[in-house]
């Protein structure tokens with residue numbers, strides 16, 4: 001039986017030029033490189049320049065992904081940007097990307113699921129392809145979290161960074177077996193009761209301001225390992241696969257201890273995990289496509305590899321996608 005499979009045919013990423021090492025925070029806050037590295041695994045992050053916006057990061061990542069895929073912007077049917085830090089309240093960043101790429105065809109919209117945004121966007125893009133709404137979708141995660149930091153809160157401002165990653169997803173024919181290339185299964189969850197664990201204290205309707213990020217880190221951590229392992233297992237089960245068959249986990253890059261804890265719960269060694277958190281910090285929705293693109297650039301994936309992405313973020317929202325490279 002021939003089925004449609006949404007296959008990643010290209011990846012790309014963009015990081016702003018300015019690299020901020022942990023030591024910069026120690027000048028103004030009661031913190032240290034030692035604390036940040038030991039509690040989070042983060043060594044440095046990139047911050048966007050003044051006048052550099054989420055859409056700029058997204059457009060650069062998108063161009064790189066198109067070049068890597070060997071397709072032009074005119075061959076794309078839809079653009080989805082996962083972001084919680086859009087340039088404007090509206091229009092969507094995705095429409096600015098569309099214009100920036102010179103596209104006048106297709107449709108474009110944003111998805112907001114914070115740290116889980118890319119997994120949600122990938123699942124939605126797959127759905128559009130399976131429904132016959134699009135043949136090729138540009139799926140982007142792009143954030144400028146440096147714009148929503150409370151620079152006096154050492155418990156949050158040392159953790160986040162800016163960046164963008166993108167993939168081109170294309171409809172290809174598969175056999176229906178889980179040996180096919182492409183997205184094999186998605187598993188998504190949200191539970192709005194946990195809003196207060198991770199949120200921004202401003203917004204259009206409530207305060208008319210952008211606000212800054214607030215997080216109960218220890219509580220988010222507690223939910224993270226458990227929920228990530230569960231959703232990863234569930235995505236694999238839906239695909240008729242087991243953790244032992246996974247070649248690569250490409251996790252949301254929030255905290256090295258969460259990444260290690262989740263891999264351990266799944267019974268997988270760290271050699272099978274893509275880790276970029278040391279260089280990027282937590283870039284929210286951008287973290288998974290950034291990690292995918294960095295690893296792809298390094299030639300770490302080979303055709304047929306089983307890749308498992310998993311992420312959690314504000315909402316709480318979390319999910320996983322199992323796909324074959």
Ligand code: ACO
Pocket residue numbers: 030031032035036039040114115116154155156158198216217218219220221224254255258282284312313314
């Ligand atoms: N430097 C030094 N000390 C610090 C710092 C800092 N930057 N930040 C906090 N501390 C202190 C705290 O004040 C606390 O001190 P106290 O015991 O005197 O009160 C102590 O360190 C321990 O704080 P905890 O919060 O318990 O530290 P923990 O080991 O949990 O690490 C961290 C904190 C890194 C935030 C961790 O909890 C974490 O990563 N949580 C999950 C974050 C996450 O995954 N978010 C994902 C969402 S992504 C998205 O949606 C955008």
